Amino acid sequence: MSQSILDxxxxxxxxxxxxxxxxxxxxxxSAETTSATIEKHDLLMAKTQQETAFGIRAFVGSxxxxxxxxxxADLERACREAVVLAQASPADPGNVLPNTQTIAPxxxxxxxxxxQYTTDRVVEKAIEMLRIAESVDRRVVLGDAEFASKRSxxxxxxxxxxxxxxxxxLFLYSALATAKDGDxxxxxxxxxxxxxxxxxxDVEPIVRRASQNALDSLGAEPCGSSFxxxxxxxxxxxEALLVGLILYQVNARNAVRRQSRWGDALGRKVAAPSLTLxxxxxxxxxxxxxxxxxEGTPHAPVTILExxxxxxLLHNAYSAAALSQPNTAHAxxxxxxxxxxxxxxxxxxxxxxxKDDLIAEIRQGLLVTRFSGNVDPVSGDFSGVAKGAQLIAxxxxxxxVSGTLIAGNVFECLETLSGVSxxxxxxxxxxLPYVRVEGISVTAA
Amino acid sequence: xxxxxxxxxxxxEDWTELRFQARQxxxxxxxxxxxxxxxxxxxxxxxxxxLALGVFGFASTTDLTERxxxxxxxxxxxxxxxxxxxxxxxxxxxxxxxxxxxxFPVDTRDPLDAHPLEEKLALALETxxxxxxxxxxxxxxxxxxxxxxxxxxxxxxxxxxxxxxDSKPSFRVLAVARDSGDQSxxxxxxxxxxxxxxxxAARTTDELVDHAVRLAVDPLSAPQPEGxxxxxxxxxxxxxxxxxxxxxxxxxxxxxxxxxxxxxKIGQRVASxxxxxxxxxxxxxDLHAVGTLPVDDEGVVTGRTVLIERGVLRSYLHNxxxxxxxxxxxxxxxxxxxxxxxxxxxxxxxxIEPGEQEVGALFAGIxxxxxLKGFAMSGQADSNAExxxxxxxxxxxxxxxxxxxxxxxxxxxxxxxxxxxxDAVGNDFAWEKGAGACGKGQAAKVDSGGPxxxxxxxIGGRQE
Numbered sequence: 016m017s018q019s020i021l022d023x024x025x026x027x028x029x030x031x032x033x034x035x036x037x038x039x040x041x042x043x044x045s046a047e048t049t050s051a052t053i054e055k056h057d058l059l060m061a062k063t064q065q066e067t068a069f070g071i072r073a074f075v076g077s078x079x080x081x082x083x084x085x086x087x088a089d090l091e092r093a094c095r096e097a098v099v100l101a102q103a104s105p106a107d108p109g110n111v112l113p114n115t116q117t118i119a120p121x122x123x124x125x126x127x128x129x130x131q132y133t134t135d136r137v138v139e140k141a142i143e144m145l146r147i148a149e150s151v152d153r154r155v156v157l158g159d160a161e162f163a164s165k166r167s168x169x170x171x172x173x174x175x176x177x178x179x180x181x182x183x184x185l186f187l188y189s190a191l192a193t194a195k196d197g198d199x200x201x202x203x204x205x206x207x208x209x210x211x212x213x214x215x216x217d218v219e220p221i222v223r224r225a226s227q228n229a230l231d232s233l234g235a236e237p238c239g240s241s242f243x244x245x246x247x248x249x250x251x252x253x254e255a256l257l258v259g260l261i262l263y264q265v266n267a268r269n270a271v272r273r274q275s276r277w278g279d280a281l282g283r284k285v286a287a288p289s290l291t292l293x294x295x296x297x298x299x300x301x302x303x304x305x306x307x308x309x310e311g312t313p314h315a316p317v318t319i320l321e322x323x324x325x326x327x328l329l330h331n332a333y334s335a336a337a338l339s340q341p342n343t344a345h346a347x348x349x350x351x352x353x354x355x356x357x358x359x360x361x362x363x364x365x366x367x368x369x370k371d372d373l374i375a376e377i378r379q380g381l382l383v384t385r386f387s388g389n390v391d392p393v394s395g396d397f398s399g400v401a402k403g404a405q406l407i408a409x410x411x412x413x414x415x416v417s418g419t420l421i422a423g424n425v426f427e428c429l430e431t432l433s434g435v436s437x438x439x440x441x442x443x444x445x446x447l448p449y450v451r452v453e454g455i456s457v458t459a460a
Numbered sequence: 461x462x463x464x465x466x467x468x469x470x471x472x473e474d475w476t477e478l479r480f481q482a483r484q485x486x487x488x489x490x491x492x493x494x495x496x497x498x499x500x501x502x503x504x505x506x507x508x509x510x511l512a513l514g515v516f517g518f519a520s521t522t523d524l525t526e527r528x529x530x531x532x533x534x535x536x537x538x539x540x541x542x543x544x545x546x547x548x549x550x551x552x553x554x555x556x557x558x559x560x561x562x563x564f565p566v567d568t569r570d571p572l573d574a575h576p577l578e579e580k581l582a583l584a585l586e587t588x589x590x591x592x593x594x595x596x597x598x599x600x601x602x603x604x605x606x607x608x609x610x611x612x613x614x615x616x617x618x619x620x621x622x623x624x625x626d627s628k629p630s631f632r633v634l635a636v637a638r639d640s641g642d643q644s645x646x647x648x649x650x651x652x653x654x655x656x657x658x659x660x661a662a663r664t665t666d667e668l669v670d671h672a673v674r675l676a677v678d679p680l681s682a683p684q685p686e687g688x689x690x691x692x693x694x695x696x697x698x699x700x701x702x703x704x705x706x707x708x709x710x711x712x713x714x715x716x717x718x719x720x721x722x723x724x725k726i727g728q729r730v731a732s733x734x735x736x737x738x739x740x741x742x743x744x745x746d747l748h749a750v751g752t753l754p755v756d757d758e759g760v761v762t763g764r765t766v767l768i769e770r771g772v773l774r775s776y777l778h779n780x781x782x783x784x785x786x787x788x789x790x791x792x793x794x795x796x797x798x799x800x801x802x803x804x805x806x807x808x809x810x811x812i813e814p815g816e817q818e819v820g821a822l823f824a825g826i827x828x829x830x831x832l833k834g835f836a837m838s839g840q841a842d843s844n845a846e847x848x849x850x851x852x853x854x855x856x857x858x859x860x861x862x863x864x865x866x867x868x869x870x871x872x873x874x875x876x877x878x879x880x881x882x883d884a885v886g887n888d889f890a891w892e893k894g895a896g897a898c899g900k901g902q903a904a905k906v907d908s909g910g911p912x913x914x915x916x917x918x919i920g921g922r923q924e
Binding site for chain 1: 721840846874
């Protein structure tokens with residue numbers, strides 16, 4: 016490509032103005048990805064992808080249209096189409112560009128060593144994952160695993176004098192393991208890891224954890240009796256059961272849509288004091304770290320819940336304007352989507368008890384490694400299967416259990432949450448502890 | 461483009477597959493009286509797959525010049541050769557198949573492009589307004605129109621050369637109701653393979669609105685179900701979901717080879733003899749099912765595959781690689797969502813064939829149980845056929861009569877044990893024709909359906 020992505024974004028902005036836009040934003044991205052996939056405990060294939068895409072938001076007054084193309088030669092046409100879509104749309108006063116601010120770069124986003132990270136090195140890493148799984152136990156089957164190396168550039172320009180770009184690298188790895196012992200097949204367990212730096216690539220912890228969790232669930236038997244009581248959630252189960260609903264409530268777009276219960280809850284207690292939730296788009300080493308969001312607003316740390324009290328919602332320019340609150344720079348999305356709202360490096364801060372302490376205080380309960388179920392983000396009702404679960408009896412893990420259903424309400428769980436562990440795990444861009452919640456219905460199959 | 465791809469494939473040293481795709485996606489979302497988004501996304505590119513030294517390599521590019529496409533072929537070939545030393549189980553050959561040649565147009569008399577943007581926007585605005593007007597308890601409403609139109613040219617070095625067109629519109633309605641601090645979400649969707657009038661032949665927007673509003677408002681005062689294992693009647697949507705999610709994935713041959721519970725079970729009884737289950741690239745019983753496709757992404761002409769015949773497992777779903785491994789014919793299930801995805805084994809339209817019982821008779825035999833309808837957005841199934849699905853609408857059955865609504869029901873169990881427990885199959889049939897997609901590392905538009913069935917499964921609920 017003879018022109019830089021940022022230059023093309025700038026020329027797209029000029030084109031949109033020529034076609035009749037009163038304001039415009041062009042977001043561009045290009046990426047080269049090399050990946051190797053393991054399937055059925057064997058190398059499946061190596062793959063390379065090269066992609067470039069542009070997303071144009073054209074404003075005609077407060078009317079908005081969006082068009083996207085992955086063809087540089089098609090950029091002008093896409094700009095014209097965005098303007099045509101805007102002209103055909105009803106007006107919405109929330110359709111605004113963000114205020115342009117000075118963007119300080121974030122260190123460590125791009126590792127030049129990626130340029131020597133060839134396909135054969137990617138294949139080697141995938142094979143290493145296979146060898147690690149075999150070294151854990153011969154009963155482990157790595158059903159699905161992937162190692163990917165990605166280098167990207169993204170840029171955004173708009174009619175408010177914004178022109179920003181940055182390069183990033185990302186190494187992503189995932190492992191899905193099951194264990195087979197004769198006719199017995201375990202539940203699957205999957206784990207993810209990621210880093211921006213070649214020197215920090217470490218596939219071993221995720222492969223070992225997936226393999227061990229699969230082995231631990233071998234021989235699981237039904238729970239026996241149904242009861243109502245406490246459960247301890249692993250970090251992965253915390254993500255599935257609690258984090259999704261919390262993010263739905265603090266997404267300011269859902270507040271604008273009148274779909275969030277916490278839309279007017281700033282300063283109000285919604286969870287137990289042991290729960291503090293923070294997000295930091297500039298956190299050193301965080302794989303979601305970057306200097307600016309999808310709209311070009313510079314990232315900054317945000318406390319979302321502090322000791323159970325709502326401190327801030329997550330905003331992009333639209334929701335900040337609509338609710339007259341500060342823009343927290345949480346516009347997310349690609350060049351093929353209009354900016355939405357989402358977290359960056361999100362963390363529940365650790366507590367003072369150990370994971371074993373959380374278990375030791377339980378007479379009858381359950382440790383849930385993975386939750387496979389349905390959480391209604393509006394009512395908060397949840398119901399699903401406790402995967403990789405262990406029965407807790409008199410303060411100890413007694414045995415693995417299968418086919419056990421758990422049900423309750425997440426809003427109630429947050430209020431009655433009775434413990435947060437010191438131990439925490441990083442799941443790509445999330446850092447989460449173990450959490451104990453009370454009064455959960457546990458149904459034996 | 462087709463001639464260029466044919467020339468490059470013909471000159472390739474190794475087996476080579478080239479897939480050009482141009483995709484146009486349009487989305488209109490209206491929420492609470494405002495147009496939330498009006499978007500148009502165009503994608504164009506070529507995916508190249510090469511089989512060299514018994515290993516596949518894949519590369520994709522947006523550079524559509526001859527040089528760019530040749531570079532992608534070279535990258536795919538290099539990826540295959542780099543992997544060869546590490547590959548344990550090499551691909552000896554690909555199964556022979558009836559490879560497609562010619563043009564495959566969209567089966568519709570009413571193409572989407574014949575309807576202007578203004579008409580689509582007006583329908584979304586009007587429908588969303590109807591949701592808000594339907595009940596004083598509605599606090600948020602949305603209507604989304606979405607269309608995907610594809611043009612593909614698929615060429616393989618062993619003879620496929622197909623020019624394929626596809627059109628998949630969908631429409632979604634969402635309602636959020638609130639009463640005394642309690643909130644509830646209701647929604648309904650419709651999606652087809654076809655044109656504009658085909659979309660609304662399946663369900664009108666008024667029907668979508670009525671259903672979504674009812675699902676949002678009615679549960680506000682409903683209790684949760686009691687957990688336990690009980691007799692139930694499943695509607696066609698949940699039957700389809702069970703077929704697709706809990707059974708269908710376990711008969712995808714790549715999953716079978718990975719150790720699924722169906723391995724070595726061909727010819728064995730796996731379900732009640734009342735159950736015959738199929739997967740088809742066609743749309744039997746009712747036209748325009750979402751997963752309809754004439755040719756798969758390896759160039760294989762599709763048809764109907766009987767998976768379970770009167771309770772006996774008869775076939776897996778294959779691509780050309782797994783068909784060669786098992787010594788059977790490919791079933792036309794290799795699919796790729798966009799040009800940058802390599803084809804993998806996916807379902808199309810998956811269903812249980814209708815039986816002989818009147819639907820009303822299915823309820824008569826149940827003293828205490830549930831009538832379960834529709835899928836509530838999240839669910840999961842393992843390769844051992846254990847599943848969990850949220851249910852959109854669950855009602856108690858007492859002494860054969862359908863009664864009180866319960867909220868937040870979830871069903872779980874082992875899908876084959878559930879199919880073994882089937883003791884009655886209705887004589888009706890419906891496709892889900894929904895707006896969603898199946899995920900398996902990449903998306904695929906699929907459909908599923910069947911008749912009403914009666915069986916036994918576990919419902920998650922409150923324990924006191």
